[in-house]
Amino acid sequence: MSLLDLVSGFTARVADAWYGPPLITDATGTEEEYLARYHDVSPAGCGATTTMSKPKPTVLGEGAFGSVRLVRDVCANDDGIQYAVKVLCKGYVINDDNTVYRPPKPGVLAAEVEILRRLQGKGHNLSLVGVYEGRRYLYLVTELCLGGDLHDFRSACLQHYLGKGEAKSLVASTLLPADIVRELAIKILTAIDHCHKHGVIHRDLKPANVMFKRTFDPAGQVSPNDFVNDLRLIDYGSGAYDPPQALSSDDGCEPKHHTTMAGSAFYNSPEMFARKYTNKTDVWSAGAVVYVFAAGFPGGDRLQSVFDTMHKAPSKGERDLKGGMMSPGAASSLPDFFWQLLDKSLLVYRHRDRPSAGEVNKSSEFLKS
Numbered sequence: 001m002s003l004l005d006l007v008s009g010f011t012a013r014v015a016d017a018w019y020g021p022p023l024i025t026d027a028t029g030t031e032e033e034y035l036a037r038y039h040d041v042s043p044a045g046c047g048a049t050t051t052m053s054k055p056k057p058t059v060l061g062e063g064a065f066g067s068v069r070l071v072r073d074v075c076a077n078d079d080g081i082q083y084a085v086k087v088l089c090k091g092y093v094i095n096d097d098n099t100v101y102r103p104p105k106p107g108v109l110a111a112e113v114e115i116l117r118r119l120q121g122k123g124h125n126l127s128l129v130g131v132y133e134g135r136r137y138l139y140l141v142t143e144l145c146l147g148g149d150l151h152d153f154r155s156a157c158l159q160h161y162l163g164k165g166e167a168k169s170l171v172a173s174t175l176l177p178a179d180i181v182r183e184l185a186i187k188i189l190t191a192i193d194h195c196h197k198h199g200v201i202h203r204d205l206k207p208a209n210v211m212f213k214r215t216f217d218p219a220g221q222v223s224p225n226d227f228v229n230d231l232r233l234i235d236y237g238s239g240a241y242d243p244p245q246a247l248s249s250d251d252g253c254e255p256k257h258h259t260t261m262a263g264s265a266f267y268n269s270p271e272m273f274a275r276k277y278t279n280k281t282d283v284w285s286a287g288a289v290v291y292v293f294a295a296g297f298p299g300g301d302r303l304q305s306v307f308d309t310m311h312k313a314p315s316k317g318e319r320d321l322k323g324g325m326m327s328p329g330a331a332s333s334l335p336d337f338f339w340q341l342l343d344k345s346l347l348v349y350r351h352r353d354r355p356s357a358g359e360v361n362k363s364s365e366f367l368k369s
Contacts (some may be wrong), residue, residue, distance in 0.1 A: 031134025123194025147212030159218035287346025
């Protein structure tokens with residue numbers, strides 16, 4: 001064996017130890033195949049890639065272990081077809097200040113792929129186009145959502161309604177009208193219900209993980225109600241999955257409990273903090289998200305008081321969600337049925353008493369009105 005063979009073998013073993021073994025046994029293709037098919041689109045929008053030059057990628061989002069980029073499929077007949085690709089590092093990551101981040105736990109990246117495949121892009125969940133794997137990186141190609149997140153959509157909705165003679169009430173209360181809140185709630189609960197029927201718990205439902213395929217123009221002809229059809233639930237990196245029957249209590253069996261802490265504090269359920277939860281934790285998070293969309297995120301001194309109101313246990317007496325979660329002195333543009341949706345269906349303290357997402361969509365008076 002030559003010295004070159006020894007060095008090559010040693011280098012390969014070090015790389016395998018650093019980046020780990022292959023994660024996806026049935027990937028769509030290799031890294032080379034991904035690079036041949038999908039080319040980065042530059043921020044200026046001229047994404048043509050030649051053998052002599054490569055455009056600067058358009059980064060749509062970044063995290064500790066990767067980024068989301070804008071790419072186009074050069075193999076498609078229509079040169080304008082664009083997608084998002086989530087590029088995930090499989091091994092250790094060294095950032096600019098030489099801090100070393102350990103790789104995700106074994107199975108986490110593969111689990112995200114499995115979840116996307118289970119959901120099949122249905123029920124307002126993000127659609128997976130393909131999975132490509134190299135030694136260092138995993139590439140998840142998905143449909144593109146360039147319309148911003150739920151916070152962006154709420155801001156556009158406010159501008160839309162402010163121009164329709166409702167400025168006074170909306171400025172005073174910061175509450176959106178019932179019709180758009182209703183449509184938004186139905187779509188989010190539909191997405192969560194689809195997840196749960198396929199054995200998936202999202203575990204990180206928040207406004208930043210609710211995206212839209214296109215941007216809503218407040219001055220345009222399309223109403224916010226129609227635009228909500230473009231909603232997509234994204235980012236299943238914190239998700240968990242089980243056989244669907246393990247998550248269903250319809251047969252009288254106890255649903256499986258999870259103990260891993262996940263999600264964002266304001267949107268987490270009481271049982272998530274207790275580290276003993278089921279898929280019903282997503283229903284609570286949906287309630288918090290719908291509230292923030294309707295009334296805005298409570299800032300300043302109100303943040304803690306609103307959180308305390310939501311998490312008031314039955315043993316501590318009756319809670320008043322409407323009184324505790326609405327801005328002081330604000331006139332509500334939402335009917336009492338909205339607050340009943342939160343109090344009696346979504347933000348129910350005991351998860352055993354909390355209905356499923358599908359049940360809420362069928363039975364809520366606010367969603368039926």
